[in-house]
Amino acid sequence: MRRDIGRLAPAIALLLLGGSITAGLFFMMLSGVGFVPALGGSVASFDAMGAVLSDPRLPASVRATLTAGIAATLVALVLAIAVVARLDPLGTGRDCPARWSQRLAVAILATPHAALALGLAFLLAPSGWIVRLVNLATGLFPLPPDLPLIQDRHGFALAVALVIKETPFLIVALLTALGRIDARATLQLAGTLGYGRHMAWIKLVLPQAYPLVRFPVLAVLAYGLSVVDMSLILGPASPPTLPVLILQWANDPDLARRFMAGAGAVLQLGLVAGALILWRLGETVLARLSRGWLVAGRRIWPPWLARVALGLAGLLALLLVMAAAGALIALITWSVAAAWHYPSILPDQFTAANWQRAATGLAAPLGSSIALALTASGLSLLLAVACLEHEKVLRPRLVRRSERLLFLPLLVPDISFLVGIHVLLLLFGLNGRWPGVLWLHLLFVFPYVFLALKEPWRQLDPRFERVALALGTSTWRTFWCVKVPLLAGPLAWSAAIGGAVSLSLYLPTVLAGEGRIVTLASEAITLSSGGDRRVVGVYGVAQATLTGLVFLSAMLVLRHARWRQP
Amino acid sequence: MSAAPRVLRLQAVELCLEGRRLLGPLTCEVAAGRPTTLMGPSGSGKSSLLNWLIGALPPGFSARGEALLDDKPLIGLPTNLRRLGILFQDDVLFPHLNVEGNLAFALPRGLDRLERRQRIEAALAEAELAGLGARAPDALSGGQRARVALMRTLLAEPEALLLDEPFAKLDVALRDRFRRLVFEKAAARNLPVLLVSHDPADGVAAGGPVINL
Known part of the structure; x- marks a missing residue:
């Protein structure tokens, strides 16, 4: 009996991901043409699309969306390549600086988007820490300058935040890729052919590593173009970026506006698809153009160029880490500040009063954040384990193909299919209720949990299980007493990643929760428009701390796991 | 000599x-x-x-x-x-370059197009690989790969x-x-x-x- 339920796991996972996203896109289209009879739209028309296209805010909005998304991806990629080249010219991935920067990168990765963006706003704003420091040193700004340092209309501040968040992701992806190609042998051999290390890195290692990081790069691009939470905090305000505009329409009580959200979501999907295609085209052109140069025999970079490029990369990476750390420190400082007026570098007084005042308000979002994270991550883990345990009975090609579905939520702009699913939730009356919110959380949590678990699970030596079974142990007991303890580390780590993803989700929470179910992430961002930095600080710190605790407990399990993956 | x-x-x-x-x-x-x-x-x-x-x-x-x-x-x-030229147990051919590319990669800089072409053709002929220049390394047999690796090492002089x-x-x-x-x-x-x-x-x-x- 149990077996039969388990066998359904892959089908359930497929239905959850593929089904939800397909249904989401389908209903996005329907609402885009205004054809949702249950919501009063019984005639398909292009009115909504027309209204979106003739909205005077649209051109500026699209421009800012594209600028921030594409610029951030380019800068993050180049910076990640330069940092890894500088760290790791021998491609070992094991030397000390590489390991340390990998840890730093993971720490920044683990910081929730919203908390990081809120902290960055405290740093970068005209009355933020950086201007205060400049004023302290130069006396240039006795009053906060009237400059668009955040929420600028080009989306620069948003791009900066994206670079800070995405560069570490790409660095980790590149270091992982280096482990999979034999970078050390390649670089050694290139050395004996007369090539300098950095030239060999660019000409030999990068072309081999890039195909392995292409997907993460495209995911970064898609994310940068579709991001909502960071854009609400740091992105342009009037008009906002396209995804934020769509969210505003989707939350509008006016039905015509809801249909505009659908039409906007179609436009967003087209925008992201176009950008991804353009990026791939750019890759091809660059590869074609560099083909001759690759084998033309130039052995070393001009020394000044290497020095300037690597120096610059080091400096930028340092700034990046400092900005991330500064953002968190600013968040913490604001959360315990009594009064903190403009040119002062530090608050006049520290106090716990902010936390006491926020305590009552904090209870509900804290509770629902924890409940959602635990359920979403727990269910995802269960489903992932069931899938992995039963994939042996499936055809490997089918497994490989359906696995690609996991990447859908990372490439398809979430605002697009979520707008469609929102319509579905309305139809089923699930909007503003727990099952709806949990469903959307699962949609984002499950892929991460599965991706984190699958390699360790598949790499476990199958002989452990065979030996146990051969000793006459039952299947069930073998699973619990052999497999689970052996894989305790990866299990804990995957669960932690799932929990962290759930804690960071903003858009699914506000779309499905409709303000009736709120989490720390959604509250922190809602409050940030109110302007009381102390309260925002409290919520941001609470969100980051909770995420930190999740990873800390996973690390404790990892440390105490009886057997660790090599 | x-x-x-x-x-x-x-x-x-x-x-x-x-x-x-x-x-x-x-x-x-x-x-x-x-x-x-x-x-x-x-x-x-x-x-x-x-x-x-x-x-x-x-x-x-x-x-x-x-x-x-x-x-x-x-x-x-x-x-x-x-x-110092070296040959490892593995041929370490660069998978993103074809056979010609692998050989060209080793040639000294500053040769003109014709000269590069000639040296590559000569190397291919010398190792009984004529006509295989456009192949990808993984489309070669083990022996052919080994010979490409040798010629690549030698072309770097x-x-x-x-x-x-x-x-x-x-x-x-x-x-x-x-x-x-x-x-x-x-x-x-x-x-x-x-x-x-x-x-x-x-x-x-x-x-x-x-x-x-």
Whole structure:
């Protein structure tokens, strides 16, 4: 009996991901043409699309969306390549600086988007820490300058935040890729052919590593173009970026506006698809153009160029880490500040009063954040384990193909299919209720949990299980007493990643929760428009701390796991 | 070619792993035309010795001694200035370049288009690979890949050749042919050859001194 339920796991996972996203896109289209009879739209028309296209805010909005998304991806990629080249010219991935920067990168990765963006706003704003420091040193700004340092209309501040968040992701992806190609042998051999290390890195290692990081790069691009939470905090305000505009329409009580959200979501999907295609085209052109140069025999970079490029990369990476750390420190400082007026570098007084005042308000979002994270991550883990345990009975090609579905939520702009699913939730009356919110959380949590678990699970030596079974142990007991303890580390780590993803989700929470179910992430961002930095600080710190605790407990399990993956 | 045979000299070379002596002290003279074989079981440090010679000693190892190519001291130079060609057990062909690309990658800079073309064609013909220039490395047989790797090493115009068991992974029939090809090409180019191996047949085929570690 149990077996039969388990066998359904892959089908359930497929239905959850593929089904939800397909249904989401389908209903996005329907609402885009205004054809949702249950919501009063019984005639398909292009009115909504027309209204979106003739909205005077649209051109500026699209421009800012594209600028921030594409610029951030380019800068993050180049910076990640330069940092890894500088760290790791021998491609070992094991030397000390590489390991340390990998840890730093993971720490920044683990910081929730919203908390990081809120902290960055405290740093970068005209009355933020950086201007205060400049004023302290130069006396240039006795009053906060009237400059668009955040929420600028080009989306620069948003791009900066994206670079800070995405560069570490790409660095980790590149270091992982280096482990999979034999970078050390390649670089050694290139050395004996007369090539300098950095030239060999660019000409030999990068072309081999890039195909392995292409997907993460495209995911970064898609994310940068579709991001909502960071854009609400740091992105342009009037008009906002396209995804934020769509969210505003989707939350509008006016039905015509809801249909505009659908039409906007179609436009967003087209925008992201176009950008991804353009990026791939750019890759091809660059590869074609560099083909001759690759084998033309130039052995070393001009020394000044290497020095300037690597120096610059080091400096930028340092700034990046400092900005991330500064953002968190600013968040913490604001959360315990009594009064903190403009040119002062530090608050006049520290106090716990902010936390006491926020305590009552904090209870509900804290509770629902924890409940959602635990359920979403727990269910995802269960489903992932069931899938992995039963994939042996499936055809490997089918497994490989359906696995690609996991990447859908990372490439398809979430605002697009979520707008469609929102319509579905309305139809089923699930909007503003727990099952709806949990469903959307699962949609984002499950892929991460599965991706984190699958390699360790598949790499476990199958002989452990065979030996146990051969000793006459039952299947069930073998699973619990052999497999689970052996894989305790990866299990804990995957669960932690799932929990962290759930804690960071903003858009699914506000779309499905409709303000009736709120989490720390959604509250922190809602409050940030109110302007009381102390309260925002409290919520941001609470969100980051909770995420930190999740990873800390996973690390404790990892440390105490009886057997660790090599 | 009237030039005197090139000589690679190792002087009192010692190799230590985490402070424990692994190999040496070793002194030897490798003259072009008389390939020298270092024979030893795995773990005896013979591959590490070659890594030390090219300037890529893995972490944890330390080394003493000197290596001279003719009279040029090598130790202290970066890998790319030592002009030592090496063949590893794996061919390490670059998978993102085709056969021609792999060969062109090794050619010195500053040759004109025609000259590059000619040298690549000549190298392909020399290794019985004519017509395979446009192939991807993974579309070649093991023996063909080994020959591409050899020609790539030689096109970089090295001044000595190091062999890190490049024959071990080839099957027996191929092994003899490839071994002969390597020693022939090295002799024709006046290259000292230092071979490390654990296969006694390699030492016999090399026809020069054999040093047991």
